[in-house]
Amino acid sequence: MRPRSSLLIVVFAVLCPSHVLAQAWLPPAGDGSVSFTYQRIDNTGHKLTNGQFVPGGKSLDMSLYVEAEYAPINRFSFTVGVPWVFAKYTDANPPPPPVPFLPVDQCRCWHDGIQDFSFSARYSLLPEGWFAVTPIVAAVLPSQNYNYRGEAALGRNLREVRLGVDVGQRLDRVLRNLSVQEHYTYAVVEQVLGISTNRSNGSFDVAYVFKRRLAPHGFAAWQVTHGGLRLGSLPPSDLVFPGEVNTPVLLEQHDRLLRDDNFRAGGGVSYSFSRMDWFFSYIGYVSGTDTHAGRAISLGVSVPFSLKPARQ
Amino acid sequence: MDRRFLATVLIVLSVFPAAVLGCGDKFLVASRNTRYQRAPVSRGPASILIYESPSSEISKGLAGIPVDATLRKVGYQPTIVETADEFDRALARGGWNLVLVGNADAEAVAQRVKDLGVLPVAYKPTRDQLKQSKKRFPVVLQGPTKGDDLVAAVDDALASLNKHHQKSAKAAS
Numbered sequence: 001m002r003p004r005s006s007l008l009i010v011v012f013a014v015l016c017p018s019h020v021l022a023q024a025w026l027p028p029a030g031d032g033s034v035s036f037t038y039q040r041i042d043n044t045g046h047k048l049t050n051g052q053f054v055p056g057g058k059s060l061d062m063s064l065y066v067e068a069e070y071a072p073i074n075r076f077s078f079t080v081g082v083p084w085v086f087a088k089y090t091d092a093n094p095p096p097p098p099v100p101f102l103p104v105d106q107c108r109c110w111h112d113g114i115q116d117f118s119f120s121a122r123y124s125l126l127p128e129g130w131f132a133v134t135p136i137v138a139a140v141l142p143s144q145n146y147n148y149r150g151e152a153a154l155g156r157n158l159r160e161v162r163l164g165v166d167v168g169q170r171l172d173r174v175l176r177n178l179s180v181q182e183h184y185t186y187a188v189v190e191q192v193l194g195i196s197t198n199r200s201n202g203s204f205d206v207a208y209v210f211k212r213r214l215a216p217h218g219f220a221a222w223q224v225t226h227g228g229l230r231l232g233s234l235p236p237s238d239l240v241f242p243g244e245v246n247t248p249v250l251l252e253q254h255d256r257l258l259r260d261d262n263f264r265a266g267g268g269v270s271y272s273f274s275r276m277d278w279f280f281s282y283i284g285y286v287s288g289t290d291t292h293a294g295r296a297i298s299l300g301v302s303v304p305f306s307l308k309p310a311r312q
Numbered sequence: 313m314d315r316r317f318l319a320t321v322l323i324v325l326s327v328f329p330a331a332v333l334g335c336g337d338k339f340l341v342a343s344r345n346t347r348y349q350r351a352p353v354s355r356g357p358a359s360i361l362i363y364e365s366p367s368s369e370i371s372k373g374l375a376g377i378p379v380d381a382t383l384r385k386v387g388y389q390p391t392i393v394e395t396a397d398e399f400d401r402a403l404a405r406g407g408w409n410l411v412l413v414g415n416a417d418a419e420a421v422a423q424r425v426k427d428l429g430v431l432p433v434a435y436k437p438t439r440d441q442l443k444q445s446k447k448r449f450p451v452v453l454q455g456p457t458k459g460d461d462l463v464a465a466v467d468d469a470l471a472s473l474n475k476h477h478q479k480s481a482k483a484a485s
Contacts, residue, residue, distance in 0.1 A: 021341045021342065021343050021344070021349075022343055022349075023348075023349045025348070025349070025350065025351055025352055026348065027348040028385060028386075031348065033346065033347075033348060035344070035346070037341075037344075039339060039340065039342075041337070041338070041339075041340070061338045061339070063338070063339045065339065065341070067341075069348070081341075083339045085338050085339055087338060115338065115339060128352050129352075129354075130351075130354060132351075153338070154338060155338045155339070168351055169351075170351045170354060172354060176471075177351075177353075179350070179351035181343075181351075203343070205343050205345075207345050207350060207351070209350055209351075212353070212464050212467075215345050215350060217343060217345045219342075219343050266342065268342065268343065268344070268345060269345075270344060270345045270346050272346070272347050274458045274460055274461070277344075277346040277347055279344045279345065279346055281342040281343065281344065283340060283342055292337065296340055296342070298340075298342050298344075300344070302344065302346040302347075304347060304348070
């Protein structure tokens, strides 16, 4: 592989959709895994700029996600993934004007397509042990010029680069096989109409492993968008709907320009067989502003593999 | 703000109390906590003596597993001996944390190495054999097995040995 190609892979390794994924510890040299995930997101409504829940604009998203991770050497791993997203508008009512009721939503039918390629690279600053600090660089690259408008869109169709760090710590002094991981990334997102929607994502994950096979865990995740537009709230309010989305041009782009701040929490469990791991997780959308209300469940399998490690 | 646009919006708001916002996330990767995303097992560079005579249960039980490479990969320091003489010399030399032997030899070896951990490997044991071994030893590895199970059994045997040593130290003080 040419050096330039290698560099591109590393650069684009920052845009992955793993908002809630902390991974401070890495596979040993020569090991990796391929994961297949099914995910269902029930968008049960929206949270307004003042945080008020409104039950309108319901939609359903489902995804099949394939991801491969490999560690060519100790303390370094890279990941490549892509989801196939299905989305449909499910609400009985149309959105409130001026939000257009687009044909993509009117049919209340499934729209699907390959969404964004994600690439990430992680390097652990410390040798494997009870404490881990692992910087991340990741990239997200839309796989095609897909529709980003409406509830049945496949995504935001924006490139982004992320820089962050995962920190992990075993808590053997409290309880053997108990550990916590923290995750922070700053995402530099492609601008639309000159408006920044860069954001910070963080998460905290606590996990316990029974007999090396059964591993329940719980997590909380937050997102703060640095920029973006507020869509306002119901009157009386300081910023009445449609808030800062106050021109037709902004309205056309509002799906990918909102200041989506949110807090989510959930839990999951994984079980390791000799040749594969099964996992399940639930994410509840706890609170937020200019964001969806809803919940997500994920179910999948991860198949580990070993290749000859690169020379170190 | 465009006044006509604003006026339209306000009129509409009075009719539609529920505002609809943007599309939001269409896909989230949640923490999966699969084997490589978990905290690694805490391991020291323990020295492990493996008595693997060609006819023993341990050879059959661990057949197909690159025992040396598997244990070295996770940080252990294994030494494999194949004859009784080599085994005796190795025991006399000392410096071991754990000894892996066939289930049939485990009791005799345990009598010789009282301060070390002994991990018996039982190849297709009967229920009674397994029950007897588990009464005597905290961890028993059943064969045929896989590399991950070997590492897990060694981890557990060493953890159990540590606990035993800690208890003994407390009792002595």
